[in-house]
Amino acid sequence: MRASPSRAAASDYLTPQPALKLMPLWPPLPPAAAGAERERALTQLQTEIGACRACEQAGYLECARPLARRRGPVGPRLMVVGQAPGRLTIARGIMFGGPSGDALERWLQAAGFAPGTLRREVYLSALTRCDPGRNPKGHGDRKPTPAEVALCRPWLERELALARPRVILLVGGMAIEAFVGRVKLEEAVGSLVELAGVTLLPLPHPSGVSRWLNAPAHQALLQRGLARLAELRMAWEEEDAAGAPAAP
């Protein structure tokens, strides 16, 4: 039987994979503070995010209405970072409150997680916190511009540093690019990137309007990503069975 893993050694449990060309661009995360201190700081952070009007003041949004309700525990094993909240998410006041959240829940269950894990145990976040509105050129939501992402990035940086997830699921091309640089989804999905003790797992965006997932080859890549997630889950179950600490 394998020895209990250290926090930074989750990837030791993963099966070998082709060498990655991806280079993490995100700065290393600072050391974790005590849990109660982080809880307080995260609550304060959400208050500050809720008051943010930077994109409105810069003329990028008519009306900034940030989604600032915290969704997820301190020190989660899993965090999801998406693109931006859509109308339904803002209306319901919970991250991934629309069909994307339903799809994510299905993906987690396909990787062997218990029903309800997404809402119960996963920290949910996004590159930007306001609904960018509809895409003026077609269906679906408008993607936030690089300027909007840059304005919102300090919020996410602070949230990451406080939440300290063990694995971050990067859903969609924008989230993947923000962390590992510009790369084709075909190259990134299902690969693992280690960043300062955090494992990044790029996945496609779960939105129903994403046509990328229609191709059988892309579905196979998604399944590869979910298989990686299943391997991580099994490693955590092994940790739990061995009585190892579950969170930083």
Ligand code: SF4
């Ligand atoms: S998207 Fe982010 S930076 Fe822009 S107004 Fe909303 S919270 Fe502020």
